[in-house]
Amino acid sequence: MKRTHYSKDITPDMNGSTVVINGWAHEIRDFGGLSFLIVRDREGLVQVTMPKKKVAKEIIDTVKGLSRESVVSVKGEVKAMEKAPNGYEVIPTAVEILARSEAPLPLDPTGKVPADLDTRLDSRFMDLRSPEVTAVFYVRAYMIRGIREYLSSQGCLEISTPKIVATATEGGTELFPISYFEREAFLNQSPQLYKQMMMAGGMDRVYEIGPIFRAEEHATRKHLNEATSIDVELSFATHEDAMQLLENTVAYAYAYVKERCRPQLKALNLDLQVPGTPFKRLSYREAIEIARQDPECAGLEYGDDLSTQAEHVVGQAIGEHYFIVDWPANIRAFYSQPCDDDPSICKAFDLMHPRMELASGAQREHRYERLVKKMVEKNLDPESFKFYLDSFRYGMPPHAGWGMGAERLLQTMLNLNNIREAVLFPRDRVRLTP
Amino acid sequence: MKRTHYSKDITPDMNGSTVVINGWAHEIRDFGGLSFLIVRDREGLVQVTMPKKKVAKEIIDTVKGLSRESVVSVKGEVKAMEKAPNGYEVIPTAVEILARSEAPLPLDPTGKVPADLDTRLDSRFMDLRSPEVTAVFYVRAYMIRGIREYLSSQGCLEISTPKIVATATEGGTELFPISYFEREAFLNQSPQLYKQMMMAGGMDRVYEIGPIFRAEEHATRKHLNEATSIDVELSFATHEDAMQLLENTVAYAYAYVKERCRPQLKALNLDLQVPGTPFKRLSYREAIEIARQDPECAGLEYGDDLSTQAEHVVGQAIGEHYFIVDWPANIRAFYSQPCDDDPSICKAFDLMHPRMELASGAQREHRYERLVKKMVEKNLDPESFKFYLDSFRYGMPPHAGWGMGAERLLQTMLNLNNIREAVLFPRDRVRLTP
Numbered sequence: 084m085k086r087t088h089y090s091k092d093i094t095p096d097m098n099g100s101t102v103v104i105n106g107w108a109h110e111i112r113d114f115g116g117l118s119f120l121i122v123r124d125r126e127g128l129v130q131v132t133m134p135k136k137k138v139a140k141e142i143i144d145t146v147k148g149l150s151r152e153s154v155v156s157v158k159g160e161v162k163a164m165e166k167a168p169n170g171y172e173v174i175p176t177a178v179e180i181l182a183r184s185e186a187p188l189p190l191d192p193t194g195k196v197p198a199d200l201d202t203r204l205d206s207r208f209m210d211l212r213s214p215e216v217t218a219v220f221y222v223r224a225y226m227i228r229g230i231r232e233y234l235s236s237q238g239c240l241e242i243s244t245p246k247i248v249a250t251a252t253e254g255g256t257e258l259f260p261i262s263y264f265e266r267e268a269f270l271n272q273s274p275q276l277y278k279q280m281m282m283a284g285g286m287d288r289v290y291e292i293g294p295i296f297r298a299e300e301h302a303t304r305k306h307l308n309e310a311t312s313i314d315v316e317l318s319f320a321t322h323e324d325a326m327q328l329l330e331n332t333v334a335y336a337y338a339y340v341k342e343r344c345r346p347q348l349k350a351l352n353l354d355l356q357v358p359g360t361p362f363k364r365l366s367y368r369e370a371i372e373i374a375r376q377d378p379e380c381a382g383l384e385y386g387d388d389l390s391t392q393a394e395h396v397v398g399q400a401i402g403e404h405y406f407i408v409d410w411p412a413n414i415r416a417f418y419s420q421p422c423d424d425d426p427s428i429c430k431a432f433d434l435m436h437p438r439m440e441l442a443s444g445a446q447r448e449h450r451y452e453r454l455v456k457k458m459v460e461k462n463l464d465p466e467s468f469k470f471y472l473d474s475f476r477y478g479m480p481p482h483a484g485w486g487m488g489a490e491r492l493l494q495t496m497l498n499l500n501n502i503r504e505a506v507l508f509p510r511d512r513v514r515l516t517p
Numbered sequence: 518m519k520r521t522h523y524s525k526d527i528t529p530d531m532n533g534s535t536v537v538i539n540g541w542a543h544e545i546r547d548f549g550g551l552s553f554l555i556v557r558d559r560e561g562l563v564q565v566t567m568p569k570k571k572v573a574k575e576i577i578d579t580v581k582g583l584s585r586e587s588v589v590s591v592k593g594e595v596k597a598m599e600k601a602p603n604g605y606e607v608i609p610t611a612v613e614i615l616a617r618s619e620a621p622l623p624l625d626p627t628g629k630v631p632a633d634l635d636t637r638l639d640s641r642f643m644d645l646r647s648p649e650v651t652a653v654f655y656v657r658a659y660m661i662r663g664i665r666e667y668l669s670s671q672g673c674l675e676i677s678t679p680k681i682v683a684t685a686t687e688g689g690t691e692l693f694p695i696s697y698f699e700r701e702a703f704l705n706q707s708p709q710l711y712k713q714m715m716m717a718g719g720m721d722r723v724y725e726i727g728p729i730f731r732a733e734e735h736a737t738r739k740h741l742n743e744a745t746s747i748d749v750e751l752s753f754a755t756h757e758d759a760m761q762l763l764e765n766t767v768a769y770a771y772a773y774v775k776e777r778c779r780p781q782l783k784a785l786n787l788d789l790q791v792p793g794t795p796f797k798r799l800s801y802r803e804a805i806e807i808a809r810q811d812p813e814c815a816g817l818e819y820g821d822d823l824s825t826q827a828e829h830v831v832g833q834a835i836g837e838h839y840f841i842v843d844w845p846a847n848i849r850a851f852y853s854q855p856c857d858d859d860p861s862i863c864k865a866f867d868l869m870h871p872r873m874e875l876a877s878g879a880q881r882e883h884r885y886e887r888l889v890k891k892m893v894e895k896n897l898d899p900e901s902f903k904f905y906l907d908s909f910r911y912g913m914p915p916h917a918g919w920g921m922g923a924e925r926l927l928q929t930m931l932n933l934n935n936i937r938e939a940v941l942f943p944r945d946r947v948r949l950t951p
Contacts, residue, residue, distance in 0.1 A: 085753075086753055089672075105752070105753045105914065106719075107719060107912055108912075123719070124719070125674075125719055125721040152912040153912050154912045154913070154914045156753070181753075181915055182883060182884070182912050182913050182914060182915075184910070185910045185911055188911055189911070207718065208717035208718045208907070208908035209717075209718075209908075209911060211718030211719060211720065212718060212719045217718075217719060217720070220674070220720065221674060224674040224675045224676070227675055228665075228669060228675065231665070235662060238523075240654070240658040241662065242654065242658070242941060243728070243923075244942060245743055245942045245944055246680065246728050246730075246743060247693070247730070247742070247944050247949070248949070248950075249949045249950045250950075259695050259696065259697060260695070260696045261693050261694070261695050261696075262693065262695075263693060263949060264732070264734070266949065270695065270704075277941070280641070280642045280951065281642075281645070281941070283642040283643075283645075284641065284643075284644075284645030284646060284651075285540075285541060285558070285645060285646045285651060286559060286645065286651070286654065287558065293727065293728065294680050294727065296680075298698070300698070309680060311677050318539070319519075319590075449616060450616070470950045470951035473623070473640070473642070474642035474643075474951075476618070476619045477586050477618040477619055477622055477623070477642075478542075478586040478587050478588045478616050478617070478618040479588070479616050480539070480588045480615055480616060481616075489677075506677075507676060507677065507679075508678060508679045508711060510679055510681050512698050515681070515682070515683045515697060515700065515702055516682075516683045516684075516904045517711075517714065517904035
């Protein structure tokens with residue numbers, strides 16, 4: 084039977100009308116003279132009520148014979164009913180079984196029997212049926228939709244750049260090698276070089292939301308070997324322009340989700356706060372000073388990378404989204420542009436959530452000779468980056484941009500413990516299936 | 518100087534106002550008392566006019582000293598001028614050189630000196646500056662935007678599935694192997710298995726627009742080794758539902774581009790016709806019969822794949838988008854569902870443009886035992902697809918879907934000769950850079 088409504092689209096004022104819902108047998112309860120079937124679809128739950136006196140015996144028997152999580156199509160009459168979950172119930176006139184579920188289930192999608200994350204990921208198809216997990220990926224889709232909408236409104240064109248590349252973005256570490264016909268190639272770690280070439284191509288403002296691949300060996304709650312990167316590059320722009328676009332993008336995504344995903348946020352028991360803009364700007368020097376107040380970070384010196392603990396300490400102190408700016412040039416990528424007055428500092432920035440780094444970016448070095456010099460200083464061979472460097476020789480505009488981890492944005496937005504909860508089918512050192 | 522307007526946003530009725538434009542020195546012409554600088558940005562051209570009597574000597578000297586394709590920022594006054602390209606010109610009050618171009622250029626972006634495709638792709642950053650090439654990728658961004666908008670309006674949620682996988686979608690051919698830490702893995706040929714698992718997960722209607730990878734060795738004008746696939750999967754849907762969504766998606770994308778990319782279509786000299794829906798449905802048997810009328814295809818028999826020549830002959834005969842349906846089950850993928858009345862035929866379809874295949878899809882076999890049987894018949898080992906097959910055991914709804922090549926859709930929409938013209942940085946057997 085063809086679906087007429089999702090659960091959320093049925094309301095008590097449809098009292099008396101006929102609907103068809105399709106979904107899973109979430110719960111079956113039998114009280115003798117009265118039995119219930121709770122049908123779950125992507126949008127929520129519907130209570131199908133079967134008083135023995137009003138519903139045909141075949142229907143009641145069919146439902147009683149159902150295994151949990153079987154797929155059903157139910158036709159019935161809407162009855163307004165204050166005590167029911169959404170103020171209505173459905174009295175069935177026909178029930179069709181579309182697929183029977185085996186028992187026992189590999190996981191309990193009602194969440195009453197808790198399972199650890201690995202077990203959940205092993206049976207992700209079943210885990211996804213839990214309303215809290217559905218909600219995460221529902222929000223993810225809207226978060227991405229909001230970001231695209233905002234970036235488009237700001238004149239950014241969506242591009243797709245190659246994932247199979249000949250050269251590493253930032254040198255030879257953390258790469259997955261591929262056999263590409265007779266040659267060796269690599270999975271791209273970032274669209275960085277390609278989006279910069281688009282600036283030389285006159286595409287002005289671009290964005291890409293796509294997979295990136297990093298062969299990091301260590302497993303943490305915030306790293307993935309395959310992640311989704313939200314990349315932006317802007318011509319005729321400074322790092323300050325890029326930071327403004329970034330903070331506005333984040334705030335827009337929060338507001339978009341808050342407005343459009345109310346039932347999902349409720350399922351996650353979350354009162355989402357849209358961050359205020361502009362975000363605080365903290366210099367790298369200030370960040371180091373704050374971190375040093377923590378005994379574990381007392382040894383931290385100017386010029387060191389910020390450790391996870393240092394990020395944690397600073398995040399706790401700030402308590403909201405913030406930028407770290409004015410980074411020492413020698414700990415940032417070769418393509419970051421040094422400051423005009425003090426070239427030991429560069430125009431790079433990181434966007435931080437109190438829990439972790441979300442994005443990093445910079446005004447780029449667009450002057451060919453200086454870029455080559457930087458590359459040599461970082462022990463990179465300009466010859467193997469010729470395809471990239473050539474694009475700086477014939478009119479490369481000043482430009483700036485950033486890359487943000489979509490999973491980290493979702494993880495911090497929804498306060499998920501592990502980044503793997505923000506990916507449908509995560510990839511890490513040990514996990515290659517499903 | 519901070520840009521105030523793109524070229525397209527300046528109009529003759531802004532006569533007298535001050536603007537700042539940023540872009541490339543597309544052409545420089547000097548007639549003694551009068552010289553011109555044509556500035557090109559992503560949106561078009563601006564004529565900067567410099568009468569010797571009205572413009573400061575330093576500005577005129579600066580412009581005369583410019584090499585073509587240098588990057589400039591021009592501040593000036595808008596002057597309505599019927600004879601100028603867009604009905605206005607700009608009289609400069611300040612010109613800043615942001616980046617000088619070396620000479621000679623690797624390519625001529627005005628298109629006056631033609632170059633073959635390989636040369637163009639070698640210097641793609643310069644090729645992109647030609648207004649016709651900019652137009653292709655401008656349209657691509659809008660085509661994708663329109664498709665997302667339409668699919669979202671139809672209740673589809675965007676998902677991201679892994680590109681690094683342990684098993685081939687349809688068996689072991691045409692795969693790129695990856696070294697994944699201690700193991701061998703592969704680049705995914707299609708999100709097929711994952712989007713089907715999302716149906717078991719209750720996500721109901723999903724889409725993904727992302728990269729797919731095929732190690733096809735032969736080079737043609739319509740094949741890529743890395744392409745963008747537009748994938749859709751729908752629960753509680755038949756192949757006919759999937760075909761309707763597909764034809765409507767294509768028509769919507771055409772209409773979206775036609776309305777929003779007028780200057781780009783003009784640059785490409787294209788009068789885009791939005792295809793009418795529904796598209797014609799042709800059975801596989803009918804297609805074979807039409808193809809056989811061509812001497813080259815006379816030997817084609819029922820059960821053969823359609824050759825490129827056969828596709829061409831049928832495409833010429835039909836002359837517009839069409840579907841081929843009622844395929845012999847044994848030449849389609851294992852996950853296509855056989856017809857109920859004649860299991861030698863299956864519920865698969867291909868969407869054809871007169872020039873080539875654009876998409877293929879099917880109602881899927883959602884019944885576990887039958888699916889396993891099909892797999893064995895196709896010499897696939899169910900054990901290595903366990904992660905996929907398990908999702909069919911606990912309530913898999915009936916479902917249908919399709920995958921469409923984004924580059925083929927763009928190539929046929931814009932009548933591009935070679936599919937490489939529809940990709941920023943194409944990958945084929947010989948091309949791995951830029």
